[in-house]
Amino acid sequence: MGKIYDAFERHRRESKLDSEPLGVGRIEAGEGPSKPTFSPDEMVRAAKYSPKLVVVSAPDSLDAENFKILRSQIMFPKDRKRPKAIMVTSALPGEGKSFVASNLAASISLGFNENVILIDCDLRRPTLHKIFGISASQGLHEYLTGQAGFQDVVVKTGVKKLTLLAGGNPSPNPTELLASQMMEDFLVEVKERYEDRYVIVDSTPMQVTAEANVLSQYVDGIIFVILAEKAPRELIQKSIESLGKEKILGIVFNGYNQSYRGYKKYYRKYYKTKL
Numbered sequence: 001m002g003k004i005y006d007a008f009e010r011h012r013r014e015s016k017l018d019s020e021p022l023g024v025g026r027i028e029a030g031e032g033p034s035k036p037t038f039s040p041d042e043m044v045r046a047a048k049y050s051p052k053l054v055v056v057s058a059p060d061s062l063d064a065e066n067f068k069i070l071r072s073q074i075m076f077p078k079d080r081k082r083p084k085a086i087m088v089t090s091a092l093p094g095e096g097k098s099f100v101a102s103n104l105a106a107s108i109s110l111g112f113n114e115n116v117i118l119i120d121c122d123l124r125r126p127t128l129h130k131i132f133g134i135s136a137s138q139g140l141h142e143y144l145t146g147q148a149g150f151q152d153v154v155v156k157t158g159v160k161k162l163t164l165l166a167g168g169n170p171s172p173n174p175t176e177l178l179a180s181q182m183m184e185d186f187l188v189e190v191k192e193r194y195e196d197r198y199v200i201v202d203s204t205p206m207q208v209t210a211e212a213n214v215l216s217q218y219v220d221g222i223i224f225v226i227l228a229e230k231a232p233r234e235l236i237q238k239s240i241e242s243l244g245k246e247k248i249l250g251i252v253f254n255g256y257n258q259s260y261r262g263y264k265k266y267y268r269k270y271y272k273t274k275l
């Protein structure tokens with residue numbers, strides 16, 4: 001237990017970025033359109049991010065605005081305690097979980113100057129490191145199997161106070177790893193020791209894997225993503241019932257349309273957050 005604490009402390013001390021100005025796609029709550037400024041170092045980092053990290057690559061876009069709304073709804077809930085550990089899931093594969101998890105995490109870090117750790121709990125096909133242009137030869141898989149220490153697997157993304165715990169190499173037994181005592185201890189410690197830290201967990205789809213159900217026990221709330229015209233209503237209902245309605249913080253309706261690909265242009269896509 002104490003090991004993770006020590007590693008976090010070291011990480012925090014060594015993190016130069018926490019005290020540096022952000023510059024890349026800065027967003028403040030209640031501010032007008034943000035004007036990104038780039039230092040040479042930040043330009044190098046930002047160039048590595050996927051354009052799908054829209055809160056950084058297109059901070060004035062409708063998408064980025066919608067992530068601001070989502071983060072505010074999470075951070076200022078009307079009828080519950082502010083959740084610190086949040087899982088993102090969906091009924092079926094490819095509905096936009098990783099897209100939402102990464103942008104939400106970056107949006108909270110950028111907008112509220114909060115420490116955020118984004119954890120890739122998709123140990124079958126980890127993808128979050130690609131979004132941040134980070135090579136992830138080690139990650140949660142290696143940590144949970146004792147092949148790497150916490151300090152070796154947690155990386156600074158360069159987005160303000162956002163750190164990433166990548167998935168690492170794909171695991172042959174993801175459900176067992178995520179249901180292990182080590183995973184439980186890890187999440188409990190991260191939540192308890194770091195009250196000022198938001199934990200965003202990217203998970204696998206409910207209807208084809210067991211991991212999201214396991215992980216849901218350790219988080220305070222869940223963001224459920226629905227891709228337009230993908231999952232049938234019954235599967236969505238089944239997933240939400242299995243997670244427990246009271247745990248659902250919000251539903252992101254991801255109206256992604258292939259024909260609107262490309263973030264250089266302004267285009268219309270819709271998210272609805274329903275809390």
Ligand SMILES: Nc1ncnc2c1ncn2[C@@H]1O[C@H](COP(=O)(O)OP(=O)(O)OP(=O)(O)O)[C@@H](O)[C@H]1O
Nearest residue numbers: 052092093094095096097098099100122205254256
């Ligand atoms: N709103 C969106 N705008 C643009 N691209 C999107 C949007 N939503 C999803 N995508 C893209 O669609 C693809 C699938 O999304 P993503 O990887 O986030 O889904 P997922 O639910 O995490 O999938 P999996 O179940 O395989 O983990 C990715 O290339 C992602 O960048």
Ligand SMILES: [Mg+2]
Nearest residue numbers: 097098122127
């Ligand atoms: Mg994913």
